[in-house]
Amino acid sequence: IPAFYTPAGVGTQVAQGGLPWRHGPDGSVAVASPPKETRDFGGRAHVLEHGIITDFALVRAWRGDRHGNLVFRKAAANFNPLAAMAGRITIAEVEELAEPGELRPDDIHLPGIYVQRIVALTAEEAADKKIEKRTVRS
Structure with missing residues (x-):
């Protein structure tokens, strides 16, 4: 399964992006997570999560x-x-x-x-x- 929608994480920094992925030598955030795609299913918001490889x-x-x-x-x-x-x-x-x-x-x-x-x-x-x-x- 390459990706799936889940209600877990809706409205959090996981969905909105900005979580540190990589830090620079000085401790600053060098790479931050991008915002994730969200969609409504049956009136409920879901976040697209990619499968782990x-x-x-x-x-x-x-x-x-x-x-x-x-x-x-x-x-x-x-x-x-x-x-x-x-x-x-x-x-x-x-x-x-x-x-x-x-x-x-x-x-x-x-x-x-x-x-x-x-x-x-x-x-x-x-x-x-x-x-x-x-x-x-x-």
Whole structure:
């Protein structure tokens, strides 16, 4: 989706423009955001928001195959597919590398068309999840 209209941000500096995009060496605003297009739908104002396109997207999947089809587990399925679709080049780490055809089509969360590189993790690397922190009550 290249762009979409949303009521979020109507009447704010996000819609009116002027937010700092880049600062100069002296701390002044070198580049400010331009005003965004607004339109009424059903009597309600909406702002045109452009989709985010990144140069690289880095995701981690539970399982994947050499074609880039990925399966995510638990909360990883919430935003990893969207992040992968936003990248011009998507690099996926997979904890388990399956052979093409082993993954059931109904289980695939992200088709391989969005993935350009696969990095198969060793068992030790797959177990090392530094971002996860276990907390328990006494």
